Amino acid sequence: MRVDDQLAIRSCRFGDIRLVQTLIATQSRSRRACAIGYGAHVRTTADVLVIGAGVCGLSTALVLLDAGFAVDVYAAEPPHHTTSAAAGALWGAHLVGADNRVSNWAGRTLHRFRELAGDPEAGITEMAGLVASPAAEPEPPSFTRGAGPVTPCDRAELPAGFASGWRYTAPIVAMPAYLDYLLGLLLNKGGQLHLGQPLRRLAEAESLSAAPIIVNCAGIGARDLVPDPGLTPFRGQVVVTTNPGLTEFFVGERNSPDEVTYIFPHGATVVLGGTQQEGASSLRPDPVTAERIIAGSIAVEPRLADAPILGHRVGLRPVRSRVRLEVQPISSRRYLVHNYGHGGAGVTLSWGCAHAVLTEVSALFGH
Ligand SMILES: Cc1cc2nc3c(=O)[nH]c(=O)nc-3n(C[C@H](O)[C@H](O)[C@H](O)COP(=O)(O)OP(=O)(O)OC[C@H]3O[C@@H](n4cnc5c(N)ncnc54)[C@H](O)[C@@H]3O)c2cc1C
Numbered sequence: 187m188r189v190d191d192q193l194a195i196r197s198c199r200f201g202d203i204r205l206v207q208t209l210i211a212t213q214s215r216s217r218r219a220c221a222i223g224y225g226a227h228v229r230t231t232a233d234v235l236v237i238g239a240g241v242c243g244l245s246t247a248l249v250l251l252d253a254g255f256a257v258d259v260y261a262a263e264p265p266h267h268t269t270s271a272a273a274g275a276l277w278g279a280h281l282v283g284a285d286n287r288v289s290n291w292a293g294r295t296l297h298r299f300r301e302l303a304g305d306p307e308a309g310i311t312e313m314a315g316l317v318a319s320p321a322a323e324p325e326p327p328s329f330t331r332g333a334g335p336v337t338p339c340d341r342a343e344l345p346a347g348f349a350s351g352w353r354y355t356a357p358i359v360a361m362p363a364y365l366d367y368l369l370g371l372l373l374n375k376g377g378q379l380h381l382g383q384p385l386r387r388l389a390e391a392e393s394l395s396a397a398p399i400i401v402n403c404a405g406i407g408a409r410d411l412v413p414d415p416g417l418t419p420f421r422g423q424v425v426v427t428t429n430p431g432l433t434e435f436f437v438g439e440r441n442s443p444d445e446v447t448y449i450f451p452h453g454a455t456v457v458l459g460g461t462q463q464e465g466a467s468s469l470r471p472d473p474v475t476a477e478r479i480i481a482g483s484i485a486v487e488p489r490l491a492d493a494p495i496l497g498h499r500v501g502l503r504p505v506r507s508r509v510r511l512e513v514q515p516i517s518s519r520r521y522l523v524h525n526y527g528h529g530g531a532g533v534t535l536s537w538g539c540a541h542a543v544l545t546e547v548s549a550l551f552g553h
Contacts, residue, residue: 232258232378234547235395237411238403239263239379240270241361241536242525244368246403249540250547251375259377260394262384262407265365269405272422272501273533274450274457275359276315276435278329281420281462281530283508288531291509291538293332298537299357307370309363309452315435318344318351326352327439345486348438358435359533360452385411392516399547400516401523406467406504408526414510417527419502421466425458425479427493432456436486447482455496458483462503462530471498505529511539513546521550 236247239261247257265271277299279292302308316339317327326336333356344351369379385391388411391400402408409417432451439446448459458479476498484491506527514522523546528535 232256232395232397233551234258234399234401235260235391235397236401236403237261237385237391238268238405238407238526239265239369239381240268240403240405241273241365241368241533242270242405242528242539243401243403244365244372245536245540246401246525246543247372247377248368248375249537249544250401251372251377253544253548255547255551257372257377258380258395258397259372260380260382260385260391262382264379264381265369266362268365269422269501269503270532271361271365272424272499273359273361274424274448274459275361275533276329276437276448276450277333277357277359277534279331279531279534280327280329281503281505282528282535283506284328285508287509287511287542288535289332291535291542292531294538294541295534295536296332296357299359303357305367307363308367309360310357311360311452312355313358313433313435313451314353314355315358315437316343316351316353318348318436318438320348320439320441322349326354327437330354330356345436345438347485356435358450358452360455361533363452388412388522392520398519399521399523399550401525401543401547403525405526405528405532406502408504408510408524412524414506414527416506418465418505419467420505420530421461421463421468421500421502422459422530423461423471423475423479423498423500425476425483425498426496427456427458427490428496429454429456430489430493432487432489438482438486440482445478445482447479447486449483449487449490456490456493457499458490464505467502469500469502471500503530504532509535509539511542511546513550523547523550 233255234257236243236259250257303310330336336352336354339351436449450457510524510527
């Protein structure tokens with residue numbers, strides 16, 4: 187059941203912040219009244235204010251709620267309008283500063299995804315697939331590491347234009363459905379989502395809430411918010427079509443480093459990609475790029491030729507030399523915890539980083 191479909195919205199104007207509070211009757215699986223209000227301040231009783239309602243912000247808020255903290259989320263854009271909503275998304279650390287924390291975070295998320303794959307509402311499927319390269323590579327790409335056995339394919343199994351390939355299984359995530367799922371959990375557990383103007387500086391978050399801890403999960407927004415000039419957008423564009431019956435994913439590198447062909451089936455739909463354009467920040471889908479993505483996908487999977495196009499999505503991967511997950515004191519009694527810069531792996535690292543934030547927050551509260 188999608189949160190967006192379920193919201194019965196009642197709103198009143200009071201200030202510049204929209205308070206979204208959805209009450210979900212878990213037992214009956216039906217959602218009750220939802221109130222959207224406008225207020226000058228978010229709750230003063232929260233322990234933690236999380237900035238950002240993408241996959242990192244929502245996962246972090248959930249882990250903190252489960253540990254007993256009162257959590258508010260503040261975001262300029264709702265979950266469906268984030269970079270997270272544009273992701274494919276395949277588990278596997280890609281385009282992220284590789285340090286020794288990353289494999290632990292990815293492993294923790296993998297474990298959680300495999301648990302959640304049992305819940306049909308989560309939008310996660312453990313799926314077999316093929317990764318291919320135009321060159322005769324001796325090793326599979328590093329993002330396959332950790333998911334389980336990876337086996338080389340015969341050349342005859344590869345689509346035209348590819349010289350090597352490997353098969354393995356990994357979780358793939360239907361992001362709009364998954365973000366709905368996370369938001370539903372957040373609201374059901376007593377968390378709140380506030381939507382409002384983009385914060386210009388982190389100091390604005392300090393005046394927004396009295397919460398002693400603010401967690402920065404602003405994704406590419408952190409570039410201006412922190413500010414952090416070390417954060418670079420890597421633009422990703424995808425096309426969404428109906429699913430002509432595909433049940434396996436495909437990822438194929440192309441000769442240009444900013445192009446890739448991927449095909450991620452999600453039940454009735456398929457996400458086709460994609461691009462990774464360094465420094466590009468337009469959120470407008472480019473028709474020429476869309477044509478290239480569709481042509482590349484059909485070359486790999488001819489059944490897509492007649493699949494109606496349902497939409498286009500664009501997101502900006504927040505790429506940094508390393509994920510920023512660290513505490514920054516604001517004053518003697520208030521702290522900022524940064525959790526951003528996950529590059530092309532924010533989905534893959536989401537639960538692991540959320541637990542790392544919990545460790546920091548618990549220590550700050552003296553737990
Ligand atoms: C096409 C594409 C494919 C991808 N595929 C994969 C994949 O297969 N696997 C994978 O693991 N990852 C993938 N990624 C990367 C992944 O999507 C990102 O790493 C992840 O979404 C980052 O999540 P986030 O929550 O940090 O940021 P976002 O999803 O960008 O969320 C940021 C939130 O912060 C809010 N915010 C920002 N600035 C402000 C501000 N100033 N004031 C208030 N709120 C603010 C925004 O409104 C938003 O709610 C892909 C990305 C793209 C674009």
